Amino acid sequence: MSEPTKKGLVPVLRFPEFRDQGEWKEIKLGQLGNLVQGLTYSPDDIRENGLLVLRSSNVQNGEIRLEDNVYVTPNVKGANLSKPNDILICVRNGSKALIGKNALIPEGMPLSTHGAFMTVFRSPSAEFVFQLFQTSAYQSQVDGDLGATINSINGSNFVKYKFYVPKSAEQQKIADCLSSVDELVTAQTQKVEALKAHKKGLMQQLFPAEGETVPKLRFPEFRDAREWEPKPLGKVAEIITGNTPSTFDSDNYGGKKLFVSPADISDGRYITHTKTTLSEQGFSKTRYIPEDSVLFVCIGSTIGKVAQNKFECATNQQINALVPLKNYSSGFIYFSLDNDASKIASLAGRQAVPIINKSLFSSVLVSFPSTDEQQKIAACLTSIDDLITTQTQKLSALKDHKKGLMQQLFPSSDEAEA
Numbered sequence: 001m002s003e004p005t006k007k008g009l010v011p012v013l014r015f016p017e018f019r020d021q022g023e024w025k026e027i028k029l030g031q032l033g034n035l036v037q038g039l040t041y042s043p044d045d046i047r048e049n050g051l052l053v054l055r056s057s058n059v060q061n062g063e064i065r066l067e068d069n070v071y072v073t074p075n076v077k078g079a080n081l082s083k084p085n086d087i088l089i090c091v092r093n094g095s096k097a098l099i100g101k102n103a104l105i106p107e108g109m110p111l112s113t114h115g116a117f118m119t120v121f122r123s124p125s126a127e128f129v130f131q132l133f134q135t136s137a138y139q140s141q142v143d144g145d146l147g148a149t150i151n152s153i154n155g156s157n158f159v160k161y162k163f164y165v166p167k168s169a170e171q172q173k174i175a176d177c178l179s180s181v182d183e184l185v186t187a188q189t190q191k192v193e194a195l196k197a198h199k200k201g202l203m204q205q206l207f208p209a210e211g212e213t214v215p216k217l218r219f220p221e222f223r224d225a226r227e228w229e230p231k232p233l234g235k236v237a238e239i240i241t242g243n244t245p246s247t248f249d250s251d252n253y254g255g256k257k258l259f260v261s262p263a264d265i266s267d268g269r270y271i272t273h274t275k276t277t278l279s280e281q282g283f284s285k286t287r288y289i290p291e292d293s294v295l296f297v298c299i300g301s302t303i304g305k306v307a308q309n310k311f312e313c314a315t316n317q318q319i320n321a322l323v324p325l326k327n328y329s330s331g332f333i334y335f336s337l338d339n340d341a342s343k344i345a346s347l348a349g350r351q352a353v354p355i356i357n358k359s360l361f362s363s364v365l366v367s368f369p370s371t372d373e374q375q376k377i378a379a380c381l382t383s384i385d386d387l388i389t390t391q392t393q394k395l396s397a398l399k400d401h402k403k404g405l406m407q408q409l410f411p412s413s414d415e416a417e418a
Contacts, residue, residue: 009023009024009025009026009164009411010022010023010024010411011024011408011409011410011411012407012408012411013405013408013409014409015170015173015174017173018166018169018170018173021166021167021170024164024165024166024411025164025165025166026162026163026164027162027163027165028159028160028161028162029121029129029158029159029160029161029162029163030159030160032123032125032129032165033121033122033123033124033125033126033129034121034122034123034159035119035120035121035122035155035158035159036080036086036114036119036120036121036122037080037116037119037155038080038113038114038115038116038117038118038119038120039053039072039076039078039079039080039113039114039115039116040078040115040116041053041072041076041115041116045072045073045076046070046071046072047071047072047073048071049071050071050072050073050074051071051072051073051074051076051079051111051112051113052066052069052070052071052109052110052111052112052113053070053071053072053112053113053114053115054082054088054105054112054113054114054115054118055068055070055114055115055117055118056090056093056098056101056117056118058088058103059088059090059101059102059103060103061189062101062102062103062134062182063103063186064088064103064104064105064106064109066110070115074111079113080113080114080120081111081112081113082105082109082112082113082114082120083105083122084105084106084107084109085104085105085126085127086104086105086120086121086122086126087102087103087104087105087120087121087122087123087126087129087130087133088102088103088104088105088114088118088119088120089101089102089118089119089120089121089133089153090102090117090118091117091118091119091152091153091155091158092116092117092151092152092153093117093151093152094151095151096146096151099142099146099151099152099153100133100138100139100142100153102130102133104126104127104130105120119155119158125168125171125172125175127172127175127176127179128165128171128172128174128175130175131174131175131178131179131406132163132165132410134406135163135406135410137163137164137410138161138163141161141162145157145158164410164411174409174410177405177409178402178405178406178409181398181401181402181405182402184398185395185398185399185402188391188394188395188398189395191391192388192391192392192395195384195387195388195391196388198384199381199384199385199388202217202380202381202384203335203338203339203381204339205217206377206380206381207335207336207339207367208228208367213227213228213367214227214228215228218373219373219376219377219380221376222369222370222372222373222376225369225370225373226369226370228367228368228369229367229368229369230365230366230367230368231365231366231367231368232362232363232364232365232366233322233333233361233362233363233364233365233366234362234363236322236324236325236328236333236366236368237294237322237323237324237325237328237333238322238323238325239320239321239322239323239358239361239362240287240289240293240315240320240321240322240323241287241317241319241320241321241358242260242286242287242289242314242315242316242317242318242319242320242321243285243286243287243314243316243317244286244316244317245278245282245285245286246285249282251279251281251282252278252279252281252282252285253276253277253278253279253282254277254279255277255278255279255280255281255282255283256277257277257278257279257280257282257283257312257313257314258271258273258274258277258278258309258311258312258313258314259274259276259277259278259282259286259313259314259315259316260274260289260295260309260313260314260315260316260319261274261275261276261315261316261318261319262297262300262302262305262316262318262319263275264307265295265297265302265305265306265307265319268307268389269307269308269334269385270307270308270309270310271295271307271308271309271310271313272310272311274313278314283314286314287314287315288312288314289309289312289313289314289315289321289323290312290323291309291310291311291312291313292308292309292310292330293308293309293321293322293323293324293330294306294307294308294321294322294324294330294333294334294337295307295308295309295315295319295320295321295322296319296320296321296322296337296344296361297318297319298318298319298320298348298355298356298357298358298361299317299318299353299354299355299356300318300353300354301354303345303348303354303355303356304341304342304344304345305341306334306337306338306341307334308330308331308334320358320361327371328368328371328374329371329374329375329378330378331374331375331378331379331381331382332368332374332375332377332378333366334378335377335378335381336366336367337366340366344356344361344364347360347364
């Protein structure tokens with residue numbers, strides 16, 4: 001591939017054999033294929049097995065996933081059967097963020113159609129069009145269609161979307177290149193998911209099941225050790241409920257002190273940075289949380305989220321921090337709470353704002369072995385966490401690589417107009 005200096009309706013990066021093929025031409029999407037209408041079905045049509053109806057939940061991260069399926073009777077009226085390389089697109093949804101998301105239907109799919117809130121774009125150059133649908137040019141036209149309140153794309157508008165495209169041979173070359181990167185991303189995603197599933201299964205073995213006093217899986221040196229002892233969290237750690245310094249005083253914010261809210265607790269284990277920081281003044285008005293404490297969300301929609309902090313921090317009032325007492329491992333407490341997160345979250349009951357108050361949280365029972373066994377379990381699971389982190393970083397790097405590649409393989413209409 002070479003990088004031509006010519007500006008205009010050509011990409012920054014072009015394969016050598018197409019260097020002299022001229023500028024890309026602007027066309028309407030309808031010139032590349034056609035839409036296939038979705039199926040409207042009734043509850044009476046639904047079956048345990050039969051014709052699979054692809055819906056928005058079957059489109060995950062640009063791939064077809066068959067984990068949340070609906071089936072209808074195979075002879076339902078109005079069904080258009082899916083074909084390999086059809087592009088499945090969400091065109092109507094309660095969530096505006098889902099409008100426009102899409103995936104390429106692969107070979108080997110079960111007999112399927114798609115629901116009325118979806119559409120299919122069928123094209124002889126589907127692999128190239130699918131990559132077009134991953135560009136900012138596509139997303140900006142989707143966003144422009146939706147406006148302020150509309151959560152749907154009109155088919156007659158959709159086929160009028162405009163894109164710059166090359167001749168068919170170059171389309172296929174670009175599609176092949178980007179598809180190969182997609183395959184790497186898929187393989188890396190599966191590796192990360194397999195590691196997470198392995199960790200989840202291992203945790204179920206390393207911690208006692210409900211009603212049991214020892215785990216199913218125990219390290220050899222602890223097989224004859226004492227049974228695990230249930231203890232309330234308030235007896236194994238100091239529990240600190242967070243506090244928010246006044247937001248009316250801007251001098252409380254914008255410094256170098258970490259201020260953790262539930263939004264900062266994601267799927268990762270550690271909090272290393274936050275969206276909000278405190279000044280020294282603000283930090284002095286809240287409650288100090290030492291490094292390596294365990295943070296547990298006890299109020300709100302994300303109740304049950306758990307993390308550790310690598311650096312000293314403060315938290316808002318939705319989070320309880322556990323500072324382990326002597327002979328209790330922070331890592332072990334983190335994994336114990338992570339393993340029991342849903343059960344603990346259920347203590348909040350059903351109310352408008354779920355809450356586990358400090359007293360109730362302090363009374364939560366967690367089973368503990370000896371300090372040495374705690375540390376052994378924490379070290380084992382930490383090593384898996386480290387693998388997950390490494391592989392997740394590789395996945396992010398692949399996604400960034402593809403994003404950068406697409407920015408160079410597709411011309412920018414903004415640059416063309418300049």
